[in-house]
Amino acid sequence: MPIDTPAGADPREIPDATVSRLPEYLHALHTLGEAGQTTVSSEGLAVAAGVNSAKLRKDLSHLGSYGVRGVGYDIAVLTIQISEVLGLRQHRAVALVGVGHLGQALAGYGGFANRGFGIAALFDIAEDRVGTELDGLPIRHLDELPEVIATERISIAVIATPPLAAQRVADSLVNAGVTSILNFAPCVLDVPSNVDVRKVDLAVELQILSFHEHRKSRNGKVGT
Amino acid sequence: MPIDTPAGADPREIPDATVSRLPEYLHALHTLGEAGQTTVSSEGLAVAAGVNSAKLRKDLSHLGSYGVRGVGYDIAVLTIQISEVLGLRQHRAVALVGVGHLGQALAGYGGFANRGFGIAALFDIAEDRVGTELDGLPIRHLDELPEVIATERISIAVIATPPLAAQRVADSLVNAGVTSILNFAPCVLDVPSNVDVRKVDLAVELQILSFHEHRKSRNGKVGT
DNA sequence: CCCTGTGAAATTATTCACAGCA
DNA sequence: TGCTGTGAATAATTTCACAGGG
Numbered sequence: 001m002p003i004d005t006p007a008g009a010d011p012r013e014i015p016d017a018t019v020s021r022l023p024e025y026l027h028a029l030h031t032l033g034e035a036g037q038t039t040v041s042s043e044g045l046a047v048a049a050g051v052n053s054a055k056l057r058k059d060l061s062h063l064g065s066y067g068v069r070g071v072g073y074d075i076a077v078l079t080i081q082i083s084e085v086l087g088l089r090q091h092r093a094v095a096l097v098g099v100g101h102l103g104q105a106l107a108g109y110g111g112f113a114n115r116g117f118g119i120a121a122l123f124d125i126a127e128d129r130v131g132t133e134l135d136g137l138p139i140r141h142l143d144e145l146p147e148v149i150a151t152e153r154i155s156i157a158v159i160a161t162p163p164l165a166a167q168r169v170a171d172s173l174v175n176a177g178v179t180s181i182l183n184f185a186p187c188v189l190d191v192p193s194n195v196d197v198r199k200v201d202l203a204v205e206l207q208i209l210s211f212h213e214h215r216k217s218r219n220g221k222v223g224t
Numbered sequence: 225m226p227i228d229t230p231a232g233a234d235p236r237e238i239p240d241a242t243v244s245r246l247p248e249y250l251h252a253l254h255t256l257g258e259a260g261q262t263t264v265s266s267e268g269l270a271v272a273a274g275v276n277s278a279k280l281r282k283d284l285s286h287l288g289s290y291g292v293r294g295v296g297y298d299i300a301v302l303t304i305q306i307s308e309v310l311g312l313r314q315h316r317a318v319a320l321v322g323v324g325h326l327g328q329a330l331a332g333y334g335g336f337a338n339r340g341f342g343i344a345a346l347f348d349i350a351e352d353r354v355g356t357e358l359d360g361l362p363i364r365h366l367d368e369l370p371e372v373i374a375t376e377r378i379s380i381a382v383i384a385t386p387p388l389a390a391q392r393v394a395d396s397l398v399n400a401g402v403t404s405i406l407n408f409a410p411c412v413l414d415v416p417s418n419v420d421v422r423k424v425d426l427a428v429e430l431q432i433l434s435f436h437e438h439r440k441s442r443n444g445k446v447g448t
Numbered sequence: 449c450c451c452t453g454t455g456a457a458a459t460t461a462t463t464c465a466c467a468g469c470a
Numbered sequence: 471t472g473c474t475g476t477g478a479a480t481a482a483t484t485t486c487a488c489a490g491g492g
Contacts, residue, residue: 023431050412069452087438105325180433188274196436203335207247209404212420214311293474294470
């Protein structure tokens with residue numbers, strides 16, 4: 001008989017599509033809470049998060065029942081539940097590799113520190129960057145990566161290097177014990193199956209928009 | 225009788241999931257072409273793009289048959305076909321609003337110009353930025369947006385402003401005629417249904433990784 | 449009554465497995 | 471024989487619609 005936890009808090013049972021929306025719900029809850037609300041209906045939260053309410057209720061049902069029929073969800077309670085599921089109730093140290101334009105933007109991005117993450121270490125290889133500081137944090141040489149990752153107990157890293165360096169950096173991170181990587185370099189990373197990689201490619205996003213633009217102008221011509 | 229184009233090139237018939245992978249295929253084709261290959265099998269291209277070959281073949285089947293049985297795909301031909309479907313065979317001018325850290329990183333991001341996009345205009349409201357130049361392009365005040373968007377025939381824009389300004393910027397862009405927006409501000413944009421919005425939230429990506437980290441440490445404990 | 453939680457239905461996406469062409 | 475293109479099978483996701491608790 002396989003493991004079958006009926007209570008909703010088992011992270012293994014939450015669908016990927018739901019996980020990818022939980023951060024949005026958390027953000028929406030934060031916004032609503034700051035506006036002074038203490039409870040919110042599925043419809044209200046759905047609008048704030050930009051999804052429809054049936055989907056939101058289905059998503060939340062995977063983490064258990066924290067709503068009250070006829071009333072809605074307690075914002076404080078639901079915030080804690082989602083944070084718990086996402087593993088955000090413990091501080092997570094993040095390493096950032098590649099302190100170019102994008103890396104500097106990421107290091108300064110307020111959203112990280114505000115939402116349970118702290119950039120704990122910066123790495124680069126450029127002579128003129130190594131040894132300097134960014135926001136009070138020293139930029140170290142890539143050679144120091146294994147030691148620092150171990151000392152600071154870092155398990156999440158962001159790669160913002162040129163694509164040619166990315167695989168070598170990923171290998172080094174994996175060897176040092178990192179098990180989750182956010183990759184901004186436009187290339188496919190080869191990592192062991194126990195390592196999670198998420199990729200963000202800015203040009204890909206624009207190309208998807210381009211497709212929709214193209215489709216719109218096509219349809220426009222059809223109607224003429 | 226509804227429109228029913230049997231030939232595979234109708235953009236309306238291509239599933240979203242496929243569209244989101246086409247840019248990856250294009251990139252992989254480019255890499256393989258630079259390495260000197262002229263043809264590639266579905267398996268070879270799939271590995272280069274980081275997907276499995278059945279999915280790749282199914283995706284390509286939506287754009288028509290451009291492979292040769294027993295041989296594979298001609299890299300040059302397939303590159304043109306995918307570019308055509310994505311609407312990349314015509315140059316697309318892009319406006320960038322918000323020239324902070326992230327905006328500067330985006331403006332300097334090589335991937336845009338290399339892949340058929342050109343940043344055609346920069347906007348901001350900060351007194352000390354407006355009037356200066358970035359990579360030879362003047363940073364204009366947001367007030368000039370409607371005029372410039374119209375003159376330059378820009379239909380795609382990138383929002384890299386703080387979240388509080390984003391909705392106002394989006395309204396202004398939509399009024400000026402922009403129909404596709406790439407939003408880096410962590411907020412939900414309200415736009416007419418004919419406008420496509422894609423959102424990239426850096427903190428959301430990290431939170432999804434956090435979930436996976438959390439799950440891994442949970443599972444580790446279960447085994448102990 | 450209002451609003452959640454959830455089975456069931458519908459839709460979309462992925463994977464399998466193989467017919468058929470070069 | 472090798473590899474594409476694709477129906478059929480499977481799996482995942484979204485949406486519907488409503489029972490039932492507060």
